[in-house]
Amino acid sequence: MSTTDTKKQSFANRLYTGQISYDFIKHRRMWFIISAVIIGLSILVVLLRGLTLGIEFQGGTDFQVPMEVTETTVDDVRGHLDEFSVEDLNPQVFSLGGEQIRIQTRSLSSDELATTRGEIAQIAGVAPEDVTSNVIGGSWGKEISRQGIIALVVFTVLVMLLIAVYFRDWKMSVAAIVAVFHDLVVTVGVYALVGFTVTPSTVIGVLTILGYSLYDTVVVFDKIRENTRGLEETNHTFSEMASLATNQVIVRSLNTTFIGVMPVLALFIAGSFLQSGPLADLGLALLVGMIAGAYSSLFIASPLLMWLREREPAMVEHRERIERRRARSEAKAAHRQQLHEGELATAGVAAGDASPVSPVTPGERRVRRTSSTRAERRKGK
Template sequence: MAAETKTKYPYPFPIVPRAALWFGIAIFLIVAGLGKMAYNKSTTGSALAWGIDFTGGAAYVYSFDPELPGANAPDTIAQVREAAGAAVDLSGAAIQVFPQGNQVQIRTKTGSEAKDTTTASHQAATEGAAIESALAAKFGDVEMVQHELVGPVIGEMLRKQAILALIIGILLIMVYVYIRYNIAGLGGGWLFGLSAAISVLHDAVLLTLVYAFTGHDVDTTYIASLLTVIGFSMQDTVVIFDRIRENLRKLDPLQRRQKVHLEAVVEASVWQTMTRSLITTLTTIAPLLLLALMGGVGIRNFAFAMMAGMLAGAYSSIFLAAPLLLKMQEAAGRRAAARGDAPRIERPVRA
């Protein structure tokens, strides 16, 4: 009797057949992030480290020459807080260390409760100079290289505008994908649009949760990075969806209603665009890594957000968007079959 032969899987590993695994990883990361946000809320009073762009207040960046005090970041923060706290009230202030540039950022709520911009600016200038003098008296050559002030009214307005920009962006993405893919194919344009919207929403949530874990400031740089990442992620997703649409046209109407053929098309489409997706992500992350290591404070924050968002976007485009599209199409097919509108989509029985 001839030995039974098995067909070798044509790709390095399965993506669509293991959709539950990829969904589970995403859900685990989100749940862990939400847990971290809850912990932050219970310990610091805020789930995220809102920057002064949203809360109002002042931020100062001081450069130390030739090096930062302390053996490590926590030690540096403790010494800076002790020295600056002798001159001003730093209760509720946040201190962040940037060892690449021998810089320390101090964020306070000074000016957030002032009734006018002139008063807030005067309060912040006085505080910034006092901190600089106190640090220079203890550590030697210290210079304030950056000073930023945002009033509370502007901060609240920016927060509302940021949320509105995110909502409008996701809705426009859904409309664009619906129009682009509202043709005969895998469930029509609305399924493509919904799966794309869920994927980019995953990117937004995951990037926000990364900020919760790392303690980076959620400011306008974060919003700019988020919207840019959504654009990159959407571009990758559309490339995969285009390939799915092209491959679907090779199937006859009966095959399009059979799960085994749909899975094969989606799996093949993801792998056919895999190289392009990985190269796009890596070539974008490479210069961002250099910016994160060598740039100034503002540039480093932007580069960090972009790198985290690009990784989240690559994951959602490859492992979430296409499998999610297939799962939603199957659910839509079952509902249509239950109503008698269409044959149920199911895997053919093999002997």
């Protein structure tokens, strides 16, 4: 293929055919270090700042009051809450659509509950009976948290078994779960950093991104399996073919992530602008998780799988056999090059031994013709 034809090809096609590629196994150490730093910082942020848990997890009181919602309503209500007679409410205010406000506080006694309901009614300009309240006990939140941890463990085990059975390779299960763990820790770290409240919407978002991350990783692994089928009969190592497979799905992964992030970003912006807690919580979890999932599938799961597979005895033997074969080919090529250079040198020496022929100018030719003509005339006389 000519250079002009190569330039006309798209970037994605050149990646797919291997004309240009990024060596993932060669740069794996750099990406592993970057990922380890990100995970370390996320854990450090969680330990130092902690997570802001919603009342669904730590217990509290939830008030809902009918009220026309404008751009400044939520901020106005927050300002009034600071003047309430009940101290240390730790309030959180959200809008529910355009005609209702939701206020969450710590657990309140019966007297504190009645007082707070009356003051909320005054802010909204309604009767106290119009303010609904729901008390959530701390034991219920602990039970939900415990069930969530159990569900996460069961999910991890089942996913590892499914991937191991589907790909018939337990190393793919390990690489996929490491990538999922990375996405989970990064999402939790971002939540702790920005101070968003962990709510059931957050849990939904986290479960969604775990599925998305696994989907992206499985796509990469499926291409790797396709490229490495019958590897023993080729002149390529596992890392070379796996790196080519990862390059071939880069554009697809980026396009999928971009298309998925756009509506999620809109959801997050809308939730933040409308000051709707559940929308913002869900949007942030999905936004961070989808970006982290695309990164981990390419720069964590794939290089980790290559590293694990290259340590297998069969792969070590295959790689050494290829290296010996390539070394012999390079030696033969170097020998042919030396022979070719020697032939050129011999031809040059032979050409140098020949007597040089001086160029004859037109004037010398005329003189020689004249002399020859005179000599012939003398002979004729």
